[in-house]
Amino acid sequence: MPKRKEEPRDLFPGALEMMVLEILRRRPLHGYALAQHIRERSDELLRVEEGSLYPALQRLLKAELVTAEWGVSASGRRVRIYRLTAKGAKHLEREVSKFEQMLEGITRVLAPAKS
Template sequence: MAKTNEQRDLFSGALELMVLHSLRLKPMHGYALVKHIQQVSGELLQIEEGSLYPALQRMLREGLLDSEAGVSAKGRPTRIYRLTAAGLRRLEDERSSFDKMFAGITRVLSTAQA
């Protein structure tokens, strides 16, 4: 099935940036992260669990996140992820990089057509 314009893949690093920012707000389990990003984006972003959990595991290995056993709102065992100091530093770096990239894209798209 072909993707529509509304179903484009996220640019490289976008998932990490959103996860780190979301966990800066509060610790969450994976499904809560998916729902949070979906809700805050006004349903414009759909994060697939097949993308999220490998990214969480990579960020754990890199020391950007910690996790602990917890219980979901439905009473099920789950892993609760939280941002580490290294994760906060990465978030600040990535946010700065994103802001510069977005500014550049905006400039290119705002040029008048010949």
């Protein structure tokens, strides 16, 4: 196989939200910082259009999983800073465990095919 980076994959629905919540769990961030975080931490394996972050954030706001307030970024711009709510934390926990269960399932199914 040629040593080439594989095509980045699309995300499944809800994956982006899950990642945003996880990042916000550690500390509150503004939109651009969130985008940077995802790109760096995923090692560019995931293809996330930066713009798609904003509908996702609006969804989370609407579901009251995060709150937003205006603040100032490191470069001095007026930005909205997102913060995880208690409800968001609980939701994240549930989603992660569901995701792990799913991953586990998929892995198990795939395992014998490999051996």
